[in-house]
Amino acid sequence: MEAALNLDSTFSALADPTRRAILARLAKGEATVMELAQPFEMTQPAISQHLKVLEDAGLVVRRVDGTKRPRRLAKAGIEAMDQWLAMLRKALEKNYDRLDEVLASMEQPKRKRGEKS
Amino acid sequence: MSKLTLKTEGDTHIVVTRRFAAPPEAIYRAHTDPKLIQKWLLGPEGWTMPVCINEARPGGNFRYEWTNAKGRGFYVTGEYLELEPYSRIVHVERMYLPDPTPDNHVETRFDAAGTGTLMTMRMTLPDAQTRAAMLATNMERGMEASYARLEGML
Numbered sequence: 001m002e003a004a005l006n007l008d009s010t011f012s013a014l015a016d017p018t019r020r021a022i023l024a025r026l027a028k029g030e031a032t033v034m035e036l037a038q039p040f041e042m043t044q045p046a047i048s049q050h051l052k053v054l055e056d057a058g059l060v061v062r063r064v065d066g067t068k069r070p071r072r073l074a075k076a077g078i079e080a081m082d083q084w085l086a087m088l089r090k091a092l093e094k095n096y097d098r099l100d101e102v103l104a105s106m107e108q109p110k111r112k113r114g115e116k117s
Numbered sequence: 118m119s120k121l122t123l124k125t126e127g128d129t130h131i132v133v134t135r136r137f138a139a140p141p142e143a144i145y146r147a148h149t150d151p152k153l154i155q156k157w158l159l160g161p162e163g164w165t166m167p168v169c170i171n172e173a174r175p176g177g178n179f180r181y182e183w184t185n186a187k188g189r190g191f192y193v194t195g196e197y198l199e200l201e202p203y204s205r206i207v208h209v210e211r212m213y214l215p216d217p218t219p220d221n222h223v224e225t226r227f228d229a230a231g232t233g234t235l236m237t238m239r240m241t242l243p244d245a246q247t248r249a250a251m252l253a254t255n256m257e258r259g260m261e262a263s264y265a266r267l268e269g270m271l
Contacts (some may be wrong), residue, residue, distance in 0.1 A: 020246075020249055021246040021249065023249060024245050024246045024248070024249030025245070025246065027245075027249065028128075028245065039246075085123060085125070085252055087252075088123065088131075088252055089121065089123045090161070091160045091161055092121060092123065092133060092135075093121050094159075094160065094161065094162065095157055095158055095159065095160065096120075096121060096135050096137075096157075098156065098157035098159065099137070099144075099147055099157040100137065100138070101157075102147055102153055102156045102157050103137060103138070103139040103143050103144070103147060104138075104139075106139070106143055106146075106147070106153075
């Protein structure tokens, strides 16, 4: 499976908070290196280095527009963003399933037997 | 079939809803009583919460510490801003990984729905980048749990 082969490079690419922030910015739309560098107080070469890691991992792609090379999220990058939501959902679902059990055990002493329903 | 909904809203919000069979009072207690919190607020499998301090009053603090079998751990601290028994809790929290994440402002409502409760949790992060980083953090923890389960199978 292609996705499984890319997993390692995807996760090392996502391990850095600046790279995650770059993905978050690109999730809002295409941006140039200069536009990406602005909010991070980083030099353009430093941002370019992070972009290279993201490109090598297949999360970001570039387009040629005259002298500009705007970047956007690749399909895998969009999927990574979706996966973030899915993982949070999973952790929450697990929490609330456990809460259901806690609540059920809280109610037990109060439950009336022989209640008409 | 899932009782949970999770969606992003605008640039900075995450909204979670969940239905419970129990009434709002019970859900509220489970969110504010440390003995109950320790039983369910554990995230992915394999984590426990050995430290759970919770001062459920406006201005009160809370601190939750999690750990797993590998001895890894992290913690959350927060402050209560508003508490309306048994319908609404407003608090701020941040995670230490070990550096603190930006504050997450959370409003949790418990509305009676039939014989049960509809819970609505609205998180507000300072900006879109923080929200993405928060989602990514949860992904990493989720991945770790998956890897741990995989190790158990091999």
